[in-house]
Amino acid sequence: MDESVALETTAARAVETADRDRVLWSDADREWASRAAAAIVGERASAEEFLGRRAQLVLERVGTRQPAVTRTVRGIRWRPWVGVVTVIAAFVLGLLIDRIGGGSSINLLAPPVFALVAWNLVVYVWLLVRPLVLRRGAAGPVRSVLIRVASVRASGDSSRADAATAARRTVLAALPREWARVAAPLYGARAARVLHLAAAATALGLIAGLYLRGLAFEYRASWESTFLGAEQVHALLAVTLAPGSWLTGIPVPDLAAIAAIRAPASENAAIWMHLMAGTVAVVVIIPRLVLALVAGLVERRRAKKVALPLDEPYYRRLIAGWVGEPTRVRVIPYSYALEPEARAGLEAIVARAYGNAAATIDEPVGWGDDEWVRPGDGAAETVLPLFNLTATPEDDAQGGFLAASGARVVLVDESAFLARWGSDAERREERRAGWRELIEAHGGIPVFVNLADPDLPGVEAELADAASAHEGNGR
Amino acid sequence: MSLSLISHTNAGKTTLARTLLGRDVGEVRDAPHVTAEATPFPLVQTSDGDLLTLWDTPGFGDSVRLARRLRQDRNPIGWFLTQVWDRYQDRALWLSQLAVRNVAEQADVVLYLVNAAEAPADAGYLAPELEVLEWIGKPVLVLLNQTGPPRERAAEEADAARWRAALGPTTNVRDVLAFDAFARCWVQEFTLFAAIEPLVPDASGRAFSRLSAAWRDLRMGEFDASMAALAGPIARAAADRVTLPAEPLTNRVTGSFGLPNAARTKARSVATDEMAARLQADLRRGMERLIAIHRLEGRAADEVLERVADGVHLDAPLDGTRTAALGGVVSGALTGLGADLLAGGLTFGAGMVAGAIIGALGGAGVAQGVNVVRGRTESSLRWEEAFLDGLVTSALLRYLAVAHYGRGRGAWREGEYPAHWRPMVVDAVVAEQDRLAAIWAWRGDGEERVQRLERELEELLREMALGLLDELYPGALDVDGA
Numbered sequence: 001m002d003e004s005v006a007l008e009t010t011a012a013r014a015v016e017t018a019d020r021d022r023v024l025w026s027d028a029d030r031e032w033a034s035r036a037a038a039a040i041v042g043e044r045a046s047a048e049e050f051l052g053r054r055a056q057l058v059l060e061r062v063g064t065r066q067p068a069v070t071r072t073v074r075g076i077r078w079r080p081w082v083g084v085v086t087v088i089a090a091f092v093l094g095l096l097i098d099r100i101g102g103g104s105s106i107n108l109l110a111p112p113v114f115a116l117v118a119w120n121l122v123v124y125v126w127l128l129v130r131p132l133v134l135r136r137g138a139a140g141p142v143r144s145v146l147i148r149v150a151s152v153r154a155s156g157d158s159s160r161a162d163a164a165t166a167a168r169r170t171v172l173a174a175l176p177r178e179w180a181r182v183a184a185p186l187y188g189a190r191a192a193r194v195l196h197l198a199a200a201a202t203a204l205g206l207i208a209g210l211y212l213r214g215l216a217f218e219y220r221a222s223w224e225s226t227f228l229g230a231e232q233v234h235a236l237l238a239v240t241l242a243p244g245s246w247l248t249g250i251p252v253p254d255l256a257a258i259a260a261i262r263a264p265a266s267e268n269a270a271i272w273m274h275l276m277a278g279t280v281a282v283v284v285i286i287p288r289l290v291l292a293l294v295a296g297l298v299e300r301r302r303a304k305k306v307a308l309p310l311d312e313p314y315y316r317r318l319i320a321g322w323v324g325e326p327t328r329v330r331v332i333p334y335s336y337a338l339e340p341e342a343r344a345g346l347e348a349i350v351a352r353a354y355g356n357a358a359a360t361i362d363e364p365v366g367w368g369d370d371e372w373v374r375p376g377d378g379a380a381e382t383v384l385p386l387f388n389l390t391a392t393p394e395d396d397a398q399g400g401f402l403a404a405s406g407a408r409v410v411l412v413d414e415s416a417f418l419a420r421w422g423s424d425a426e427r428r429e430e431r432r433a434g435w436r437e438l439i440e441a442h443g444g445i446p447v448f449v450n451l452a453d454p455d456l457p458g459v460e461a462e463l464a465d466a467a468s469a470h471e472g473n474g475r
Numbered sequence: 476m477s478l479s480l481i482s483h484t485n486a487g488k489t490t491l492a493r494t495l496l497g498r499d500v501g502e503v504r505d506a507p508h509v510t511a512e513a514t515p516f517p518l519v520q521t522s523d524g525d526l527l528t529l530w531d532t533p534g535f536g537d538s539v540r541l542a543r544r545l546r547q548d549r550n551p552i553g554w555f556l557t558q559v560w561d562r563y564q565d566r567a568l569w570l571s572q573l574a575v576r577n578v579a580e581q582a583d584v585v586l587y588l589v590n591a592a593e594a595p596a597d598a599g600y601l602a603p604e605l606e607v608l609e610w611i612g613k614p615v616l617v618l619l620n621q622t623g624p625p626r627e628r629a630a631e632e633a634d635a636a637r638w639r640a641a642l643g644p645t646t647n648v649r650d651v652l653a654f655d656a657f658a659r660c661w662v663q664e665f666t667l668f669a670a671i672e673p674l675v676p677d678a679s680g681r682a683f684s685r686l687s688a689a690w691r692d693l694r695m696g697e698f699d700a701s702m703a704a705l706a707g708p709i710a711r712a713a714a715d716r717v718t719l720p721a722e723p724l725t726n727r728v729t730g731s732f733g734l735p736n737a738a739r740t741k742a743r744s745v746a747t748d749e750m751a752a753r754l755q756a757d758l759r760r761g762m763e764r765l766i767a768i769h770r771l772e773g774r775a776a777d778e779v780l781e782r783v784a785d786g787v788h789l790d791a792p793l794d795g796t797r798t799a800a801l802g803g804v805v806s807g808a809l810t811g812l813g814a815d816l817l818a819g820g821l822t823f824g825a826g827m828v829a830g831a832i833i834g835a836l837g838g839a840g841v842a843q844g845v846n847v848v849r850g851r852t853e854s855s856l857r858w859e860e861a862f863l864d865g866l867v868t869s870a871l872l873r874y875l876a877v878a879h880y881g882r883g884r885g886a887w888r889e890g891e892y893p894a895h896w897r898p899m900v901v902d903a904v905v906a907e908q909d910r911l912a913a914i915w916a917w918r919g920d921g922e923e924r925v926q927r928l929e930r931e932l933e934e935l936l937r938e939m940a941l942g943l944l945d946e947l948y949p950g951a952l953d954v955d956g957a
Contacts, residue, residue, distance in 0.1 A: 335599045367599020368539035390592040390621075392485035394507045396537045396567045397600075420592050420623030430505040 005052035006306035012055035014175040090198035094205020108223040143191040189299040196292035203284035222266035230259035244278025328381035335367035345451035389417040393438040402442040415452035482588035484534030491656035494881035497770030513577035536567025542603035591619035595641030614674035704764040708757040710929035716857040717746040
């Protein structure tokens with residue numbers, strides 16, 4: 001799915017999930033969109049095509065009623081001019097950086113050229129180390145800033161939507177967050193491309209500035225140092241200017257020449273400037289351009305194939321409805337025999353969150369049953385472990401089961417706990433924290449529900465969040 | 476004599492030990508395996524040198540495996556060999572072994588706690604743990620913990636019946652008692668002692684009777700002290716009076732025509748404020764005393780006060796002239812309570828009492844929250860009787876709240892007390908209306924009359940409180956004929 005379709009699909013998801021009370025977008029609208037999209041794409045189409053087409057229909061129809069939604073979707077796209085401006089600004093910065101040692105003399109030991117080279121070397125090392133430090137895909141601070149400027153506006157239009165209903169506001173607030181999550185890998189590559197180009201532009205600007213000024217003034221080269229003698233300086237310059245010497249074919253001046261220009265003596269700086277420019281080209285400009293090219297290729301590939309979290313209940317429900325095959329949801333209670341009303345609540349939750357899902361509620365797994373094995377999943381199915389909040393979360397018992405089930409989203413029923421300690425919020429929070437800790441330790445996300453009296457829209461949203469949060473982390 | 480508290484992990488053993496001991500022993504946290512060693516605590520002692528010790532033990536962790544291991548290896552020496560290994564490899568199992576060892580070596584009677592909030596069928600650890608207890612062979616008393624705030628008797632009994640049925644025909648489980656560490660009441664402890672008595676080995680039977688009596692004395696002593704703490708402030712309020720400044724003759728004449736008079740209204744409101752402030756300070760002192768008697772954390776004071784904040788409600792079918800005034804008292808009290816809550820709950824009492832007075836004035840059209848007593852030369856102000864009745868109701872509710880507040884967890888909060896208490900208390904007060912009226916009649920000058928009033932009030936409160944406790948826990952108070 002390409003970038004713009006993915007954005008539309010995500011926007012449609014935001015409209016349909018954030019509008020819990022179905023004010024903006026009714027059940028009839030939902031059905032219409034599915035039916036119309038199915039008719040347009042035909043049976044042979046892929047699930048993604050169907051979703052994309054359906055999203056367009058959703059946005060068209062909702063856009064006529066709520067122009068703010070369309071505005072937000074438009075406003076959230078990547079703004080290419082930000083990249084262009086960044087690169088131009090970097091070039092101008094490069095032009096201005098240089099006053100090279102003040103006026104018209106170059107102190108060979110302290111020109112900003114060396115700082116630029118050193119900085120870029122540091123960046124290269126960081127690029128190598130980064131995957132180890134930050135986990136996959138996380139954007140560094142600079143990239144994050146750029147991404148924020150160039151794309152996602154934090155709830156951009158909400159101030160303009162003065163007469164907006166609460167429903168519309170939540171839709172508009174949810175969308176940028178969702179899109180940021182879905183598009184993170186793509187935007188990461190895009191920001192990397194822009195930043196590499198900007199770095200190259202800065203270096204280019206620096207060299208250009210040097211030569212431009214060289215036309216009008218005479219730069220004189222010299223050096224001075226409290227600690228270093230001519231020999232050390234020679235060694236130092238031989239190493240640092242080696243790339244430039246290699247590129248331009250100009251040898252680094254020898255020891256005697258260097259000793260001769262110790263301050264206050266000096267010489268015309270043309271040779272040194274060529275060497276420096278060559279060094280910058282080799283160390284900064286060329287590698288950065290290569291990196292930008294690589295990032296650009298990655299970006300193109302990612303822009304063509306944005307991966308949506310299709311595992312989420314929302315997408316599963318749509319796809320299942322389209323294919324005509326119900327999603328399979330399997331609830332496995334752990335040492336918890338459901339009362340009839342809790343069972344009814346559970347069924348209502350699954351029906352709402354997974355659409356026409358065929359829910360099976362397994363027989364409870366026995367407490368401490370360490371021979372329990374996950375049922376073989378021939379078809380794709382969502383496994384939802386279910387615990388009772390009244391039980392104490394123990395790593396030896398429930399933890400083992402969680403590890404074996406490999407489930408991501410975990411239900412914890414609070415109905416029995418609330419029946420006893422309904423008024424004691426502190427106590428419930430403490431118990432919840434215990435469960436959260438255990439479940440998260442096993443890579444799951446807990447969703448706390450009151451099966452006796454479930455808040456259906458709330459649970460639906462939480463289940464969706466839990467599933468997509470997992471997608472976000474797992475990538 | 477030793478009792479061992481044992482259970483699946485996190486059922487609340489340490490919490491219960493704290494409640495029984497009235498001390499913050501051990502560590503309490505809502506997590507498994509918080510207590511890591513068996514610790515003895517002296518529970519009660521007699522002058523004859525008998526000592527009852529309560530052992531708090533680590534919980535059973537991996538009981539399924541523990542039972543399996545016991546089945547394989549019936550020799551306790553076997554554990555000792557593996558213990559060092561388990562200690563680091565398998566903490567849950569190791570802690571379970573410690574608990575078993577403690578029970579096997581120390582206990583005369585085992586108190587086995589279960590989490591009553593869970594359905595017995597869901598407590599998968601129950602069967603293996605009972606198997607382990609069976610293997611140990613000591614008599615077992617099952618206590619239903621975590622039952623939640625006090626509920627109607629029927630609900631409590633249904634719980635007990637459910638667990639009794641689930642525990643089935645285990646030979647060494649002798650009885651099932653509801654006993655919540657957070658909301659137990661001391662009279663239930665008598666039931667507990669009575670239930671333990673037949674399980675005690677014959678040799679210690681005598682000693683246990685003495686210990687049981689000592690415990691009873693201790694708790695009854697606390698009860699009597701509590702009644703005194705409750706009666707004091709009410710008696711003093713009954714006797715309290717403020718002399719109003721003398722008024723010129725003209726004012727008295729216009730006043731008798733019912734004409735409004737700013738100076739008089741002001742004088743009265745100053746006087747009522749003064750009385751309200753005294754009463755509030757006195758009530759607070761009494762409350763702190765009550766809390767201290769029940770060995771609760773001082774910190775709990777404000778919480779408990781909050782819980783009784785609506786204690787002045789008196790929705791009783793009293794006689795006609797009073798009802799109007801009381802309607803006012805109730806609505807006024809609520810207004811005052813609102814003001815208290817606005818002020819962060821810190822002014823509890825003052826606002827409420829003042830509100831009650833304002834309400835009474837407004838509700839009845841005449842000053843019935845306070846009475847004006849006309850002497851020959853001067854008038855004075857004192858609390859109206861219906862208001863004093865209201866204080867009795869609130870005192871009893873407050874008492875029940877404190878008596879059910881287990882020390883178990885200092886930070887435990889409860890929103891309000893159970894709905895079924897208030898009608899019960901109001902009925903009790905209404906039933907004793909005549910006696911109350913007789914007691915209020917002792918108001919008047921003279922230290923002696925005041926003392927008489929306090930004595931009688933204390934006695935009446937005692938009777939009423941015992942009656943209420945008996946209604947909540949039938950038979951608990953006279954389990955062994957006291």
